[in-house]
Amino acid sequence: MMSESAVVETDAVEPSKGARRKEQILEAALGVFTRRGYGDAAMDEIAVESATSKGGLYFHFSSKQALFGALLDRAADLLMNRLEAAVAGETDPLRRADAAITRALHVFGSHRGLARLFLIDAHTREFAPRLLAIRARFADRIARDLDEGVRLGLIPPCDTRLAGRIWFGAVNEVVVQWLVTPGAPPLESHYAELRAILRRGLGASDDSTAADVSADAAGAAVVGDREGQL
Amino acid sequence: MMSESAVVETDAVEPSKGARRKEQILEAALGVFTRRGYGDAAMDEIAVESATSKGGLYFHFSSKQALFGALLDRAADLLMNRLEAAVAGETDPLRRADAAITRALHVFGSHRGLARLFLIDAHTREFAPRLLAIRARFADRIARDLDEGVRLGLIPPCDTRLAGRIWFGAVNEVVVQWLVTPGAPPLESHYAELRAILRRGLGASDDSTAADVSADAAGAAVVGDREGQL
Amino acid sequence: MMSESAVVETDAVEPSKGARRKEQILEAALGVFTRRGYGDAAMDEIAVESATSKGGLYFHFSSKQALFGALLDRAADLLMNRLEAAVAGETDPLRRADAAITRALHVFGSHRGLARLFLIDAHTREFAPRLLAIRARFADRIARDLDEGVRLGLIPPCDTRLAGRIWFGAVNEVVVQWLVTPGAPPLESHYAELRAILRRGLGASDDSTAADVSADAAGAAVVGDREGQL
Amino acid sequence: MMSESAVVETDAVEPSKGARRKEQILEAALGVFTRRGYGDAAMDEIAVESATSKGGLYFHFSSKQALFGALLDRAADLLMNRLEAAVAGETDPLRRADAAITRALHVFGSHRGLARLFLIDAHTREFAPRLLAIRARFADRIARDLDEGVRLGLIPPCDTRLAGRIWFGAVNEVVVQWLVTPGAPPLESHYAELRAILRRGLGASDDSTAADVSADAAGAAVVGDREGQL
DNA sequence: AATGAATGAGCGTTCATTCAT
DNA sequence: TATGAATGAACGCTCATTCAT
Numbered sequence: 001m002m003s004e005s006a007v008v009e010t011d012a013v014e015p016s017k018g019a020r021r022k023e024q025i026l027e028a029a030l031g032v033f034t035r036r037g038y039g040d041a042a043m044d045e046i047a048v049e050s051a052t053s054k055g056g057l058y059f060h061f062s063s064k065q066a067l068f069g070a071l072l073d074r075a076a077d078l079l080m081n082r083l084e085a086a087v088a089g090e091t092d093p094l095r096r097a098d099a100a101i102t103r104a105l106h107v108f109g110s111h112r113g114l115a116r117l118f119l120i121d122a123h124t125r126e127f128a129p130r131l132l133a134i135r136a137r138f139a140d141r142i143a144r145d146l147d148e149g150v151r152l153g154l155i156p157p158c159d160t161r162l163a164g165r166i167w168f169g170a171v172n173e174v175v176v177q178w179l180v181t182p183g184a185p186p187l188e189s190h191y192a193e194l195r196a197i198l199r200r201g202l203g204a205s206d207d208s209t210a211a212d213v214s215a216d217a218a219g220a221a222v223v224g225d226r227e228g229q230l
Numbered sequence: 231m232m233s234e235s236a237v238v239e240t241d242a243v244e245p246s247k248g249a250r251r252k253e254q255i256l257e258a259a260l261g262v263f264t265r266r267g268y269g270d271a272a273m274d275e276i277a278v279e280s281a282t283s284k285g286g287l288y289f290h291f292s293s294k295q296a297l298f299g300a301l302l303d304r305a306a307d308l309l310m311n312r313l314e315a316a317v318a319g320e321t322d323p324l325r326r327a328d329a330a331i332t333r334a335l336h337v338f339g340s341h342r343g344l345a346r347l348f349l350i351d352a353h354t355r356e357f358a359p360r361l362l363a364i365r366a367r368f369a370d371r372i373a374r375d376l377d378e379g380v381r382l383g384l385i386p387p388c389d390t391r392l393a394g395r396i397w398f399g400a401v402n403e404v405v406v407q408w409l410v411t412p413g414a415p416p417l418e419s420h421y422a423e424l425r426a427i428l429r430r431g432l433g434a435s436d437d438s439t440a441a442d443v444s445a446d447a448a449g450a451a452v453v454g455d456r457e458g459q460l
Numbered sequence: 461m462m463s464e465s466a467v468v469e470t471d472a473v474e475p476s477k478g479a480r481r482k483e484q485i486l487e488a489a490l491g492v493f494t495r496r497g498y499g500d501a502a503m504d505e506i507a508v509e510s511a512t513s514k515g516g517l518y519f520h521f522s523s524k525q526a527l528f529g530a531l532l533d534r535a536a537d538l539l540m541n542r543l544e545a546a547v548a549g550e551t552d553p554l555r556r557a558d559a560a561i562t563r564a565l566h567v568f569g570s571h572r573g574l575a576r577l578f579l580i581d582a583h584t585r586e587f588a589p590r591l592l593a594i595r596a597r598f599a600d601r602i603a604r605d606l607d608e609g610v611r612l613g614l615i616p617p618c619d620t621r622l623a624g625r626i627w628f629g630a631v632n633e634v635v636v637q638w639l640v641t642p643g644a645p646p647l648e649s650h651y652a653e654l655r656a657i658l659r660r661g662l663g664a665s666d667d668s669t670a671a672d673v674s675a676d677a678a679g680a681a682v683v684g685d686r687e688g689q690l
Numbered sequence: 691m692m693s694e695s696a697v698v699e700t701d702a703v704e705p706s707k708g709a710r711r712k713e714q715i716l717e718a719a720l721g722v723f724t725r726r727g728y729g730d731a732a733m734d735e736i737a738v739e740s741a742t743s744k745g746g747l748y749f750h751f752s753s754k755q756a757l758f759g760a761l762l763d764r765a766a767d768l769l770m771n772r773l774e775a776a777v778a779g780e781t782d783p784l785r786r787a788d789a790a791i792t793r794a795l796h797v798f799g800s801h802r803g804l805a806r807l808f809l810i811d812a813h814t815r816e817f818a819p820r821l822l823a824i825r826a827r828f829a830d831r832i833a834r835d836l837d838e839g840v841r842l843g844l845i846p847p848c849d850t851r852l853a854g855r856i857w858f859g860a861v862n863e864v865v866v867q868w869l870v871t872p873g874a875p876p877l878e879s880h881y882a883e884l885r886a887i888l889r890r891g892l893g894a895s896d897d898s899t900a901a902d903v904s905a906d907a908a909g910a911a912v913v914g915d916r917e918g919q920l
Numbered sequence: 921a922a923t924g925a926a927t928g929a930g931c932g933t934t935c936a937t938t939c940a941t
Numbered sequence: 942t943a944t945g946a947a948t949g950a951a952c953g954c955t956c957a958t959t960c961a962t
Contacts (some may be wrong), residue, residue, distance in 0.1 A: 131410075
């Protein structure tokens with residue numbers, strides 16, 4: 001309906017043909033990297049899958065590494081935007097942190113490919129700095145809210161940076177286990193308890209009325225497991 | 231016949247020349263995989279480093295993958311032995327779980343290469359099942375103690391498997407961040423707070439008299455950063 | 461008919477826009493071929509340097525080879541014009557030959573890039589015939605004067621074609637050595653002795669009053685080392 | 691007969707299989723480089739022609755450049771050995787220089803491929819230093835004898851290094867013209883006059899009794915145009 | 921006339937694996 | 942057992958050339 005064209009126009013006034021091509025390539029690349037892992041992904045396959053040519057790939061991206069990097073950056077931006085959006089509706093700092101984590105779980109849960117990219121494939125010498133930055137952004141996002149929580153007396157003082165990392169690590173591991181376990185129950189089934197454990201770990205009271213992601217997921221286009229899509 | 235018992239002996243008493251050769255190769259392989267990552271490690275280099283030949287490598291291990299797998303298994307066994315040893319001295323289940331985690335941190339902290347291998351490089355399609363099993367062993371180790379803690383009323387009932395994963399994830403992330411951050415403060419500086427957060431997360435009282443790693447590090451042969459050694 | 465004279469005009473009066481474009485491209489091409497050598501010169505770079513596009517290049521020249529060929533021809537014409545001009549002022553045949561060689565040394569000496577192009581890069585199967593023709597023109601130029609010298613009894617009869625080649629070869633080698641020797645003394649420092657050796661080789665008396673290049677260099681626009689310019 | 695095994699043993703006691711392989715490759719490489727020029731020669735073709743595999747090529751030579759370089763070095767050594775041998779029989783310095791040049795003409799004349807390699811293909815940025823060194827060796831060889839000639843008063847003093855270059859350049863050009871001219875008369879037909887011109891150029895008397903190459907070519911295995919052979 | 925995105929054959933190089941010795 | 946020369950498929954990347962606009 002109306003909202004559809006509205007959404008399209010949000011991004012830019014009709015993406016140029018060049019931009020669309022680039023998008024095509026990124027999409028194909030996500031698929032191939034996801035399926036094969038960085039090392040085993042062949043530019044040839046990405047070329048075929050994106051219905052272009054090897055030369056075309058190199059016209060738009062200067063190298064395999066650059067292509068993967070672009071994918072990573074784009075995914076990071078998107079993820080952070082999602083988190084910011086999820087957090088925007090909350091004022092209580094702990095509930096903001098909650099919301100960020102829950103949304104992250106949610107996004108990864110509906111995008112296995114993205115999750116693989118981020119949490120597994122990117123762990124290579126050459127992408128370490130980029131990945132480090134991304135993880136830092138996430139941990140900061142959490143730590144900032146926790147700091148605020150400390151300031152308001154909601155939780156006792158602690159090393160909030162470390163706590164942010166712990167939270168990220170916990171989410172990460174839960175997602176990775178779920179990623180590599182075929183037939184595992186949906187990620188959602190762990191939301192509540194994960195959240196509770198993390199909150200309690202910081203000495204906050206367990207808040208069972210916490211933000212419900214499935215409620216505010218309005219624009220989040222989460223349809224099952226749409227691989228290769230963000 | 232004769233040869234069979236001979237083969238059996240290789241495992242325990244007087245390592246045969248063949249077993250020693252295998253050991254030599256595994257040691258060299260650990261070094262190379264550690265330095266270069268799985269993908270960039272060359273069999274050539276392992277051959278040179280183990281003072282054998284490429285043919286020799288393939289006599290003892292059927293493929294690069296098999297070699298890496300063997301390394302992973304061996305390292306996992308050693309790691310778990312360390313954890314069991316650390317845990318053996320404790321009777322209180324929570325302190326046992328504590329001790330396991332602290333020892334894990336400790337081992338990784340003194341063996342960056344090993345940590346990379348386990349926590350990063352092994353994340354490839356082909357090693358997923360093996361890695362999964364290893365992580366499960368670790369999470370189980372924790373979960374078993376937590377179950378006992380619940381049984382004894384030390385902590386309220388909870389999904390202890392999930393908790394195990396959370397603990398592992400937290401440790402994992404803290405170690406990885408430390409791995410990729412040059413000049414980071416020693417891992418030890420985070421022991422206390424990490425432990426506290428995790429314990430509190432399960433509703434246990436903060437136990438400041440918890441097992442001290444530096445005390446039970448007796449057999450831990452932690453000399454600087456002896457890469458390529460367990 | 462009409463169009464013919466029009467075409468002719470492009471060569472002399474008011475260069476059409478198209479001809480100017482072609483000139484632009486040839487100039488850029490000279491620079492790039494000179495800098496990189498034929499094999500490593502990229503059409504892309506020539507396109508950028510000539511402020512055109514790849515398509516534009518191919519509109520004016522059917523292929524890379526054709527472009528290089530055109531360059532070679534143009535350069536040859538220019539070089540020969542220079543030689544003819546240098547020779548024009550002399551009536552004594554031996555001094556004419558002298559002048560041609562000296563001027564050649566001079567032109568190459570002030571245009572290293574041109575020298576590379578002619579004396580080195582053009583030695584490829586595909587340009588062999590063109591290059592052969594150019595060398596032949598030069599050798600002929602010399603041989604013609606030598607023939608005249610023989611006719612006048614200035615030198616004893618000899619194989620003047622061979623002598624022309626020898627003279628060219630000597631010049632060539634002296635220039636090439638100078639090209640590839642960084643910090644070599646200026647080419648000029650070898651003029652006198654080279655000339656003497658060549659003349660004597662044909663049994664001519666050494667003529668120390670021979671044409672002085674610096675004197676007749678009037679129109680030779682030798683400003684430092686203006687690569688990419690003739 | 692007898693002499694055959696004797697010849698084989700001259701070089702070394704039965705060339706090892708590895709050395710033979712290397713020889714095989716060098717021979718094939720000479721053929722391909724000669725036929726296609728350095729830039730257009732494909733390692734694939736060399737592999738096929740040497741009845742090995744691409745991997746085999748790279749086992750013996752670390753790169754295409756290295757392979758070409760080895761060829762160049764080997765050829766240079768052989769050429770210089772030939773020249774030294776030709777020179778050995780002469781005591782008169784001018785006749786020594788004569789002999790060197792005549793032999794060079796002779797060797798090139800019977801090995802077009804070698805000539806191409808040396809005088810044409812090697813003129814690339816990357817081989818410039820190597821080539822320079824080789825040319826310098828040749829020019830030195832000549833210059834040394836000329837110096838001696840000056841010392842003995844056979845020729846008046848002159849810049850013998852320059853003279854060496856001139857001689858080399860003359861030979862070079864005569865050979866190159868012959869190389870690229872199909873159906874040209876044999877190089878030999880120019881020996882006498884070339885020699886005379888060069889000698890006279892230095893003020894030496896024309897010595898028509900000079901060393902005759904065809905006479906001392908005894909062990910030189912010059913059979914028509916045996917390309918790909920040294 | 922001119923543009924520049926797109927093509928695709930081809931390149932040099934690598935490396936896990938094999939096998940005659 | 943052990944060696945190391947040999948293999949060959951596969952890879953990332955380049956670049957002259959084409960063509961819709």
